[in-house]
Amino acid sequence: MEALIRLDGVEKVFDVRKRTGLLRRERRQVRAVDGISFEVPRGEMVGYIGPNGAGKSTTIKMLTGILTPSGGRVRVAGIDPARERTRLAHRIGVVFGQRTTLWWDLPLKDSYALMRRMYRIPQARYAANLERCVELLELEKLLDVPVRQLSLGQRMRGDIAAALLHDPEVLYLDEPTIGLDVVSKAKVRAFLRDMNAESGTTVLLTTHDLQDIEQLCERVMVIDHGRLVYDGPLSGLHSAGGSERTLVVDLERGLPPLDVPGARVVKVEGPRQWLAFPAESSAAPLVAAVAAKYPLLDLSVREPDIEDVIARMYAGGGG
Amino acid sequence: MAGGDAVRLYAAVAAGGFRRYATYGTATAAGVFTNTVFGFIVAYTYIALWDERPHLGGYDQAQALTFVWISQSLLAAGALIGGGFQEEMQERIRTGDIAVDLYRPADLQLWWLAADLGRAAFQLLARGVPPTIAGALWFDLALPADPLRWVLFLVSVWLGLVVGFALRYLVGLCAFWLLDGSGVNMMSLLVSMFCSGVLLPLNVFPGAFGEVVRMLPWSSMLQVPIDVLLGEGSGAGGAGAALAFQAAWAVLLLAAGRVLQAAATRKVVVQGG
Numbered sequence: 001m002e003a004l005i006r007l008d009g010v011e012k013v014f015d016v017r018k019r020t021g022l023l024r025r026e027r028r029q030v031r032a033v034d035g036i037s038f039e040v041p042r043g044e045m046v047g048y049i050g051p052n053g054a055g056k057s058t059t060i061k062m063l064t065g066i067l068t069p070s071g072g073r074v075r076v077a078g079i080d081p082a083r084e085r086t087r088l089a090h091r092i093g094v095v096f097g098q099r100t101t102l103w104w105d106l107p108l109k110d111s112y113a114l115m116r117r118m119y120r121i122p123q124a125r126y127a128a129n130l131e132r133c134v135e136l137l138e139l140e141k142l143l144d145v146p147v148r149q150l151s152l153g154q155r156m157r158g159d160i161a162a163a164l165l166h167d168p169e170v171l172y173l174d175e176p177t178i179g180l181d182v183v184s185k186a187k188v189r190a191f192l193r194d195m196n197a198e199s200g201t202t203v204l205l206t207t208h209d210l211q212d213i214e215q216l217c218e219r220v221m222v223i224d225h226g227r228l229v230y231d232g233p234l235s236g237l238h239s240a241g242g243s244e245r246t247l248v249v250d251l252e253r254g255l256p257p258l259d260v261p262g263a264r265v266v267k268v269e270g271p272r273q274w275l276a277f278p279a280e281s282s283a284a285p286l287v288a289a290v291a292a293k294y295p296l297l298d299l300s301v302r303e304p305d306i307e308d309v310i311a312r313m314y315a316g317g318g319g
Numbered sequence: 320m321a322g323g324d325a326v327r328l329y330a331a332v333a334a335g336g337f338r339r340y341a342t343y344g345t346a347t348a349a350g351v352f353t354n355t356v357f358g359f360i361v362a363y364t365y366i367a368l369w370d371e372r373p374h375l376g377g378y379d380q381a382q383a384l385t386f387v388w389i390s391q392s393l394l395a396a397g398a399l400i401g402g403g404f405q406e407e408m409q410e411r412i413r414t415g416d417i418a419v420d421l422y423r424p425a426d427l428q429l430w431w432l433a434a435d436l437g438r439a440a441f442q443l444l445a446r447g448v449p450p451t452i453a454g455a456l457w458f459d460l461a462l463p464a465d466p467l468r469w470v471l472f473l474v475s476v477w478l479g480l481v482v483g484f485a486l487r488y489l490v491g492l493c494a495f496w497l498l499d500g501s502g503v504n505m506m507s508l509l510v511s512m513f514c515s516g517v518l519l520p521l522n523v524f525p526g527a528f529g530e531v532v533r534m535l536p537w538s539s540m541l542q543v544p545i546d547v548l549l550g551e552g553s554g555a556g557g558a559g560a561a562l563a564f565q566a567a568w569a570v571l572l573l574a575a576g577r578v579l580q581a582a583a584t585r586k587v588v589v590q591g592g
Contacts, residue, residue, distance in 0.1 A: 089424040105339040117328040
């Protein structure tokens, strides 16, 4: 498959000058991105996650060309973003959740008219794209409303439409659901899923909300301290993060911690006990072992919380 | 970008700048009221001054009063006592929103110039015309009857707006290095108020000091357009020289803006702001 986004050993080093005395200044180098390589094939929707300051936004900025890498090679749709920022701009769309490209004091439709001029979108295509976005993102009642009067969720939908009018091949979404309520989040996610399925737009999604990733992306990349610490399917995160599932058993009476192979008791509360076991192994033999040795009344299995998995991964990544 | 497309884009940006300010009707009405009241206050101050010193700076009393009312009409359009785009631009630099502007396939300087000229066009009409009419009804002004002179005046006003933009663009860009632009803004505002002629017509200042102030770019923003309207500087030749003076500053300062913009962009692109 054709790689639409390709990074080879990309680095970004910032010089940070700190005043340490009246006249003395200390220069320090911060490696925001420290040798990252990955490829995203056309049509894929990839999650890009990491803690604050991990280098996510720096990566996105290098992918749009507003930041030049200190080392390595970046290619988006075959273009070197830093060298040909303007040419690339016609082929990518960007949504920064915490910023807006819309014209604050003017009706939403004015911003779209400006996008048409800026990206030189032919009238017929513009009309068709706008109609589709307006319908799917439920914008028809908002077109005449000044952007400053829109709610955060409405504004975000407006921004997403603005990023898509020129049919970008790649869409970077930086925290597209930040601050949105449950209903707005669901709308945005449903739209992104449909858009990816219908137009095959490649999406790189940065988020703190792991539900975004769970609902949209089959592949996830985890970055921490400027390095890629995981790149693979979402399900694989569990084994990579050494995460555990929990078997909760209700016994006939309170017992000392159970002794079963392949699991350890993490909590005892009267007749109820919690047993942790590796997420990738099956619960069946464990249940059989418990039932054979102890008076078992009831049981349930709890899946690992993905947030815990990621948190453990960050902690293990050298933080 | 092909020429026609670029013209249409920046025309759309200018139209947006115009409509943006047009949405604030109450603010505009309040501004017109303020300009008119201040016009009367300054007009009576000038009358007292010109009664004491007739033909001060070469103006008779009618010309001095015309200077007052045209000044009031150009204050908002030229952002001579504040307003305009540079604080908004500095805020975008400070918050990092400027990143959104940078990845767009458009030129930063032309974008802001178009938006600011759109704003100025609105304020020239909405906040400029009413005070001038009020002043002309109450006082005896030296407004010319020759339509050509009005055309030359409008061209001169437009050039003055471009010069004013170019100066404020330089000030605005300082935020890339200073982060907090309020110090340079204050300085720029004081210089602009004094050197453009808002406080007193520049031809009142005597000697070498007056000569220097009249050669500085700020004079393009108020003194020069009003002199073109009053016909000071003798005839069409004088007006031509005045327009050339403004155009030269406009070109020079816009070019300086491009150089500074390139440095700022390089700083952001390499250092991440």
